[in-house]
Amino acid sequence: MFRKIFHINSTVKYLLALILIIIISIFLRAYHFSDWLKFNSDQARDAGVVRNMIENGNIPLLGPVAGGTLFQLGPAFYYFQYLSAKIFGATPDKMAYPDLFFGILSIPLLYLLAQQYFKKNISLILSALYAVAYFTVQYSRFAWNPNSAQFFSMLFVYCVLRLYSSRSDKKSKWIILTGISLGISIQLHALLLFGMLFASLVLAIYLFKNQRIKFSGIALIALIVLILNSTQFASEIKNGGANFLEFKNAIIGKSTRQ
Incomplete structure (x- = not known):
């Protein structure tokens, strides 16, 4: 039973990871x-x-x-x-606000773009690095x-x-x-x-x-x-x-x- 509860589909795992990255990016840009x-x-x-x-x-x-x-x-x-x-x-x-809004939206967009060339885990890593990069944060x-x-x-x-x-x-x-x-x-x-x-x-x-x-x-x-x-x-x-x-x-x- 517990295995079924904690067993999460890999697609859901990647989605949750992306959501977490977006939440972190929102905090860094909006705080x-x-x-x-x-x-x-x-x-x-x-x-x-x-x-x-x-x-x-x-x-x-x-x-x-x-x-x-x-x-x-x-x-x-x-x-x-x-x-x-x-x-x-x-x-x-x-x-x-528009620059803040588009700066945040660029995170999931980069993930989708990266997936055209890389696997999901690499796309997540690139999105995470982009989300916390000083340059991209400041310019949002x-x-x-x-x-x-x-x-x-x-x-x-x-x-x-x-x-x-x-x-x-x-x-x-x-x-x-x-x-x-x-x-x-x-x-x-x-x-x-x-x-x-x-x-x-x-x-x-x-x-x-x-x-x-x-x-x-x-x-x-x-x-x-x-x-x-x-x-x-x-x-x-x-x-x-x-x-x-x-x-x-x-x-x-x-x-x-x-």
Whole structure:
């Protein structure tokens, strides 16, 4: 009888272990979250933008500037903060909740991603190391536009792998999630904007040539990305391509300094 009680299916054991890892990761990321919140000039600027969105209804078409330039990324980061502030309150710690949320979600996502290559025990070890790593913990404890990139870039990779391995009748959700993860990722950091767009082009050609995705699937992904980044196009039309000019100036300026 006791053997039956304490005999747990291996799948349940791994699930319980993953839940324990997630609980530990939540503690490390949420403990004294408001009291120990990092709030520097970037956070003050972003909080001001979000507060203006809430109080005056001024919804920005563009997001934060890329480091060392005047080129602005997409506004997804501000929209996440705005949603959090509307739900929980317009205070700096509440605006940082999306980064906390996506930082926690990245733990089970890493486990799923690791399972594409490794056995469950190794995937658990990698997830545990990631959950307690100083870098990943710290970058889930304050608001900054690259912080959520860890989640969305992993989601993109996982979805592409599932696109490659799934049957044709199971690909629809992975196509949609690929478009969403790509469309948001490229708004979070300048390196992701260029790196992931280039990688996506290469992957699209590879998957299409190997008959893992149809042209209609690629078109749907591109459409989702365009929709999620439509405010940037609206801004360019409204301001005569000013942000693109800032991008060009940033490239020229950096190449001149090198």
